[in-house]
Amino acid sequence: MTFAVALSDESLIVGMALGDTDAMAAFVRRFQARVFGLALSVVGDPGLAEEVAQDAFMRAWRHAGDYDPRRARVVTWLLTITRNLAVDAIRLRRDRPVDPQRLLVALREEMDDPGYDGAEWLRAGLRELPTDQARPVVLAVAYGWTAKEIAELEGIPLGTAKTRIRRGLARLRQALGVTDG
Amino acid sequence: MDDRSGCAEIGELLPDVAAGVAAGDERARVFAHLGGCPACRRELAALSHVADELLTLAPAVTPPAGFAASLMRRLAPPPRRRRWWPGRAARVALTVLLAAVAGSGATMRATADDRREAHHCRERPLAERALAAADGTAGGRAFGYGGSPPWLFLTVALPAAGGVYDVHLVTRDGRSRAIGAVPVSAGGGSWGVALDVPFDQVAEVRLAGSAGPPLAAAFG
Numbered sequence: 517m518t519f520a521v522a523l524s525d526e527s528l529i530v531g532m533a534l535g536d537t538d539a540m541a542a543f544v545r546r547f548q549a550r551v552f553g554l555a556l557s558v559v560g561d562p563g564l565a566e567e568v569a570q571d572a573f574m575r576a577w578r579h580a581g582d583y584d585p586r587r588a589r590v591v592t593w594l595l596t597i598t599r600n601l602a603v604d605a606i607r608l609r610r611d612r613p614v615d616p617q618r619l620l621v622a623l624r625e626e627m628d629d630p631g632y633d634g635a636e637w638l639r640a641g642l643r644e645l646p647t648d649q650a651r652p653v654v655l656a657v658a659y660g661w662t663a664k665e666i667a668e669l670e671g672i673p674l675g676t677a678k679t680r681i682r683r684g685l686a687r688l689r690q691a692l693g694v695t696d697g
Numbered sequence: 698m699d700d701r702s703g704c705a706e707i708g709e710l711l712p713d714v715a716a717g718v719a720a721g722d723e724r725a726r727v728f729a730h731l732g733g734c735p736a737c738r739r740e741l742a743a744l745s746h747v748a749d750e751l752l753t754l755a756p757a758v759t760p761p762a763g764f765a766a767s768l769m770r771r772l773a774p775p776p777r778r779r780r781w782w783p784g785r786a787a788r789v790a791l792t793v794l795l796a797a798v799a800g801s802g803a804t805m806r807a808t809a810d811d812r813r814e815a816h817h818c819r820e821r822p823l824a825e826r827a828l829a830a831a832d833g834t835a836g837g838r839a840f841g842y843g844g845s846p847p848w849l850f851l852t853v854a855l856p857a858a859g860g861v862y863d864v865h866l867v868t869r870d871g872r873s874r875a876i877g878a879v880p881v882s883a884g885g886g887s888w889g890v891a892l893d894v895p896f897d898q899v900a901e902v903r904l905a906g907s908a909g910p911p912l913a914a915a916f917g
């Protein structure tokens with residue numbers, strides 16, 4: 517049997533759930549740039565982003581047994597963990613206000629990495645989306661903000677914030693329909 | 698008519714639910730409707746997928762030097778290691794097997810349905826049995842996993858064995874069927890397969906063929 521096979525993301529998770537540190541090392545190598553990149557995009561500070569990224573991997577290591585492949589891809593699961601920790605980190609540090617524009621710009625930017633397997637259809641949709649809709653969507657989805665918080669930050673009525681989130685996400689969902697048929 | 702107007706109203710609220718900004722009473726209305734409406738369930742799944750994938754658009758940035766090393770130093774040994782777990786070689790082989798199962802299109806559920814089931818699996822480790830010839834000679838090990846999907850993993854270790862063992866699965870209802878073959882060379886080989894019967898229905902695994910004397914492992 518050859519061991520040179522590239523292990524699937526799921527099999528690394530299985531190994532981690534079984535306490536296999538080799539699987540964890542491979543997992544970290546595979547995803548560290550994605551995790552650190554997202555943490556940095558959200559918190560904006562390299563030192564804090566490194567703490568967040570370390571904590572995200574520790575949580576993935578401890579909770580690998582809870583991963584459910586029917587619910588999300590491995591990368592989505594891991595990035596959701598990272599997002600939650602990043603959002604917690606900036607909420608604790610009131611000196612670092614949330615800057616949705618920074619994350620929005622990052623999400624819209626083309627990626628050079630040939631190994632990137634992200635959703636380009638979604639990036640295209642996000643670029644076409646008017647910024648006044650894209651910002652509320654990013655605040656709700658990526659930062660976990662409520663419509664009320666978004667309305668306050670954006671200086672718009674609550675009803676307007678909800679409408680923008682609703683229309684924005686519905687338009688991004690149309691991008692999925694076009695691609696996946 | 699009622700159904701269609703219901704879907705239209707609920708459809709308005711689905712993006713709010715997917716984005717996590719729906720009010721409590723709206724959420725309740727949506728979920729009450731979803732129970733009887735596959736179309737709206739599919740639509741919510743699509744919207745949630747869009748929301749989840751948004752995070753994957755973040756740029757990849759190489760972390761500072763030493764990131765992985767300091768992370769690996771933080772790993773505490775897991776609280777309870779599984780005793781059944783074989784040596785490192787079989788462990789790697791098993792991981793490769795899982796990769797093959799996942800890659801073959803079979804739904805490889807890495808873990809249990811939920812915390813409860815995951816906990817249950819840790820409490821009750823996988824079954825391990827000796828593969829033995831009729832005269833009692835040890836010929837390898839058989840590992841059975843009762844999760845979802847259930848799977849079977851075999852290692853053959855029998856001096857002078859070489860060739861192929863056909864593998865038959867005997868279920869509790871007494872039926873036997875071929876499930877594959879283990880290639881053996883220089884006395885060793887390993888092989889695994891996802892099963893389409895629950896593992897607690899497995900009574901016995903039998904190996905027969907050119908590789909060596911017939912081997913069997915009884916489960917149950």
Ligand SMILES: [Zn+2]
Nearest residue numbers: 704734736737
């Ligand atoms: Zn409906």
